[in-house]
Amino acid sequence: MIHLKELESLLYRLITAPSGVAEGLAAERELVAGGLDAIVLGDERLSAEARVDIYANMYFYRILDVLKEDFPATLAVLGADNFHNLTTGYLLEHPPVEPSISHCGRYLASYLRDHPMREGAPFIADLAKLERAVVEVFQRADAAALEPDSLRAIAPADWPAMKFKLNSSAQMLALDWRVSELLRAVEEERPWKPAEQGAVKVLVWRRDARVFYRDLEKAEADALDAISRGATFAEICDVVAADAGIEDPVAAMNRMLARWLSDSLLARG
Amino acid sequence: MKRTDFPMLGYGVGLRRQHYSHVLETRPKVDWFEVISENFMVAGGRALEVLEGVRANYPIAMHGVSMSIGSTDPLNRSYLQQLSDLARRFEPAWISDHLCWTGVGGRNLHDLLPLPYTEEAIGHVVARIRNVQDELERPILIENVSSYMAFADSTMTEWEFISAIANEADCGILLDINNIFVSAFNHRFDANEYIDAVPAERVVQYHLAGHSDHGTYLLDTHDHPVRDEVWTLYERAARRFGAVSALVEWDDNIPEFAELAQTADRARAVFDTTTPKAKHDSPKRTGKPALPADYRA
Numbered sequence: 378m379i380h381l382k383e384l385e386s387l388l389y390r391l392i393t394a395p396s397g398v399a400e401g402l403a404a405e406r407e408l409v410a411g412g413l414d415a416i417v418l419g420d421e422r423l424s425a426e427a428r429v430d431i432y433a434n435m436y437f438y439r440i441l442d443v444l445k446e447d448f449p450a451t452l453a454v455l456g457a458d459n460f461h462n463l464t465t466g467y468l469l470e471h472p473p474v475e476p477s478i479s480h481c482g483r484y485l486a487s488y489l490r491d492h493p494m495r496e497g498a499p500f501i502a503d504l505a506k507l508e509r510a511v512v513e514v515f516q517r518a519d520a521a522a523l524e525p526d527s528l529r530a531i532a533p534a535d536w537p538a539m540k541f542k543l544n545s546s547a548q549m550l551a552l553d554w555r556v557s558e559l560l561r562a563v564e565e566e567r568p569w570k571p572a573e574q575g576a577v578k579v580l581v582w583r584r585d586a587r588v589f590y591r592d593l594e595k596a597e598a599d600a601l602d603a604i605s606r607g608a609t610f611a612e613i614c615d616v617v618a619a620d621a622g623i624e625d626p627v628a629a630m631n632r633m634l635a636r637w638l639s640d641s642l643l644a645r646g
Numbered sequence: 647m648k649r650t651d652f653p654m655l656g657y658g659v660g661l662r663r664q665h666y667s668h669v670l671e672t673r674p675k676v677d678w679f680e681v682i683s684e685n686f687m688v689a690g691g692r693a694l695e696v697l698e699g700v701r702a703n704y705p706i707a708m709h710g711v712s713m714s715i716g717s718t719d720p721l722n723r724s725y726l727q728q729l730s731d732l733a734r735r736f737e738p739a740w741i742s743d744h745l746c747w748t749g750v751g752g753r754n755l756h757d758l759l760p761l762p763y764t765e766e767a768i769g770h771v772v773a774r775i776r777n778v779q780d781e782l783e784r785p786i787l788i789e790n791v792s793s794y795m796a797f798a799d800s801t802m803t804e805w806e807f808i809s810a811i812a813n814e815a816d817c818g819i820l821l822d823i824n825n826i827f828v829s830a831f832n833h834r835f836d837a838n839e840y841i842d843a844v845p846a847e848r849v850v851q852y853h854l855a856g857h858s859d860h861g862t863y864l865l866d867t868h869d870h871p872v873r874d875e876v877w878t879l880y881e882r883a884a885r886r887f888g889a890v891s892a893l894v895e896w897d898d899n900i901p902e903f904a905e906l907a908q909t910a911d912r913a914r915a916v917f918d919t920t921t922p923k924a925k926h927d928s929p930k931r932t933g934k935p936a937l938p939a940d941y942r943a
Contacts, residue, residue, distance in 0.1 A: 378799050381766055382718040385750040385759075392755060418796045420834075422862040428795035431863070436755050473754040476712035476725045477684040481756070519690035546690065586692035 379416055387416070392433045393472060395465055398426055440468065440481050447482045448508045450556075450563040451489075454498050454571075463494060479516070482509055500554035500572035507556050507590065510548050510581040514588050517546040522584075522641035528634075537611035541604045544644045547582040549593070549601060557592050584641040596620040597633055647785040647816055648847045653739050655705050655891040657910040662896070665903045666692075670699045676907050680893045683710040683741070687728045701736050707851065707893075708738040709820075712754065715774050715788065716747035716761045726781050733782065739891075740850065742787035742820045745771070745808055762797035763807035768814065775815035787850050788812065789820035792828040792857070792866030804829065805843040812848045819844060821890075822853035823880045824872065828864040841882050849887050854880060854913055855895040869898035872909060877916060884920040892917070 379387070387405065391413075394401025402413060412425075419425035441464050445452050452460045471484040486506035495501055522544065531539060554572040557579055562569035578598040581590040593601070596617050603616045617633070618626035637643050656677030661669065663685075668674065679700055686693050700706065712725065733741055746758040761767045779785055790808055802810075812819050821844065830837035856870030872880075872894070883890070892913040894906050 378764075381716075381762070381764075381770060382750070384762065384797070384799075385718055385747055388759065389750050389753065389755065392757075393753075414798075416798055418798055418833075423794075423832075425795070427862075431794040431865070432755075432757060432759065435757050439756055473749075473756060474752055475754065476714075476722060477687060478754075478756045479684075516688035516691040516693065519694075583691065586695055 384416065388429065388432075391429050392436050393468070394433070395469055398430045398433050402426065437464070437468070440464065440473065440478070443478050444482050444485065447479075447512050448485060448505055450508055450560045450569070451485070451501060451505045453563045453569065454501060454504065454559075455494060459494060463489075463492070466492075479512070482512065485509065498571065500556055500559075500574075503552040503554040504556040504559060504572065506550060506552065507560055507579060507581070510550055510579075511560075511588050511590065514546050514548055514581045514583050517548075517583070520545045520644035523638065523643040523645050525638050527645070528638070537609060539610045540607060541610070541613075542644045543601065543604050544582060544642050547580065547642060549598065549605075550579045550581065552577050552579055555592065557590055560590075580642075582640065582642055589640070594622070596623050596629060600630075600633060647818060649818070649850050649890070651785070652818065652850045653705070653891075654889050655707070655739055657914045658704075658707075658891070658893045659903075659906045659910055660709075660893060660895045660897075661700060661706075662900055664900045665906075666696045668903045670696065673703055674903055674907055676704070676910055678705040678707065678739070678891070678893075680707045680709045680895075681738075683708045683729055683732060683743075684712055686732055686736075687725075697736060706736060706738050707891075708733060708736070708741045709789075710741070710743040711758070712748055712756075713743035713778065714746075714748040714754075715743060715778065716745065716759075716767065716771050717750055718747075718770070719750055719752065721774060721777060723781075726778060730782055733784075740787055740818070741782060741784065742789055742818075742851065744791050745788045745811065746791045758791040760791060760793035760795065760797075761807075763800035763802045763804060765801070768807065768810050771811050772815045775811070775817050779815070779817065785817050787818040787820040788815075789822050789853065790825050790829070792822075792825040792832075792864075794832055794863060794865075796833050803835065803840075803843075804833075805840045809843065809845050809848075813845060817848070818850035819848045820851045820853060821849050821883065821887075822855070823883060824853065824855040824857055824876050825866060827873070827876050827879055828857050828866050831864045837879055838882060841879060841886060846887050849883075849890055852880065852883065852890055852892040852913075853895050854892060854909065867898060868895050871905075872912075877912075880913065881916055881920045884917045888921060889917070 391398050391401040414425045417425035417428055444464055455463060467485060467488050470488060473481045486502050486509050489502040489505050553576055555575050555577050556572040559569045559572045578593045579590055580593050599616045599620060600613050603613045614630055617623055617630050623629045658678035658680060659676050661679040661681045681697060686697050744758045746760060748758060749755050826837050826840050854872050855868045856872055858865045858867040894909045896906055
């Protein structure tokens with residue numbers, strides 16, 4: 378009799394064997410003395426191996442389907458066959474450990490960073506990083522948005538020392554490739570072009586249960602960084618004024634503030 | 647526990663993302679919804695907003711896929727805490743999961759794997775169910791899974807196994823009629839015998855779903871209408887168990903909501919015609935949730 382722990386461990390190894398149950402079984406010959414038939418019942422319709430193989434297929438294809446849904450642009454760029462092979466290797470290095478399957482793509486971007494598939498698409502890791510951020514922002518904690526009226530009520534003398542708080546769902550990504558347009562094209566089912574190289578910060582945020590993303594100009598990225606660090610309004614204005622590309626810092630600050638409010642990017646403190 | 651400890655919710659539908667807007671905007675006439683617990687174990691966002699809206703108008707039950715009650719890994723305390731928090735917030739009529747294991751060694755297969763039907767497995771699972779029930783401060787329901795493999799070491803039938811566990815752990819049974827049919831075909835047992843053998847007082851809920859025929863085996867795909875043979879089995883269950891809350895599951899090739907609601911209506915009609923004496927027990931569609939007396943809406 379095989380004890381429950383041994384049985385579960387054996388089946389886990391067979392189900393997740395990268396080249397299939399048959400190959401996985403070959404590596405278990407010493408452990409499975411009587412063969413798989415001594416453990417799993419087969420019959421004339423389905424052998425023991427074929428039965429375990431059903432689970433192996435379900436394991437792989439269930440996760441592949443989730444990754445395809447979460448990384449549609451990565452899939453479009455690599456193509457279905459490459460994405461399939463990518464998933465095989467990825468699951469070996471990062472097998473799921475969380476109860477929710479929605480976490481299974483958490484490490485795909487970092488896995489792609491050193492992957493040979495980058496040769497044909499050097500932007501692919503950044504693209505996957507943006508796609509993963511979209512998934513994560515969708516389910517991050519809610520925060521009540523700061524209303525414009527509450528700002529109007531603040532006395533002018535209090536503005537310099539005032540601090541803002543970024544909506545907790547927002548993420549700012551530092552990328553080396555401009556991948557936003559590529560992702561947007563795939564989402565809108567338009568033809569896509571390879572991303573261009575260039576350092577860029579991308580803001581990903583949620584408003585009314587929808588996720589948005591856009592590339593940031595340097596001044597706005599610096600201002601949002603300052604907010605994240607807990608800077609006062611006066612310090613944020615200094616950051617914007619120090620940007621060489623900004624001719625009228627006051628007007629720029631006003632534009633940014635108006636946009637942050639309409640995007641629900643600022644949260645009540 | 648006994649079935650009457652739980653409310654009879656009527657005939658419901660599994661809440662799926664494709665129908666969120668429809669359900670919130672039109673408040674369709676179904677008695678209740680079952681939600682996949684893990685889909686709502688998130689910090690925030692649309693899923694929780696939707697569940698707030700649904701819960702305001704319907705009773706719900708929480709159905710999990712990752713408790714892994716049969717795993718030899720330690721129980722995942724963080725998972726149980728999240729489940730407990732979710733239950734406190736949304737007050738489901740009950741919490742259910744599957745009689746299976748989903749992973750081992752800290753890894754998750756995201757699948758529902760069968761256990762060997764042995765005394766060792768019974769002892770292991772019973773202790774864990776008791777532990778979970780203590781943590782959640784309520785009895786849970788365990789569901790029979792569809793399976794494609796059975797084990798040489800098994801010393802009893804599946805229905806003896808689930809019955810022993812439910813009795814010893816003092817938990818309820820979520821009887822998936824389609825899963826019985828699928829497993830009966832795959833392992834050549836008599837589905838009727840299964841229905842006739844499980845302890846009636848512990849059957850709190852049914853699942854009804856479709857499956858795929860792969861020739862040498864049936865696969866529990868939840869992507870087809872409920873097959874006629876499964877309806878026949880449901881009739882047998884209805885005759886034996888009386889009024890039990892029933893739920894239509896559909897997870898792939900998901901049709902318009904109306905088709906799911908019609909399937910739930912058919913489950914009601916089958917029950918009403920199969921067991922005319924118990925007709926009064928079957929809640930009628932009123933557009934309002936069929937809330938039990940002790941249910942805090």
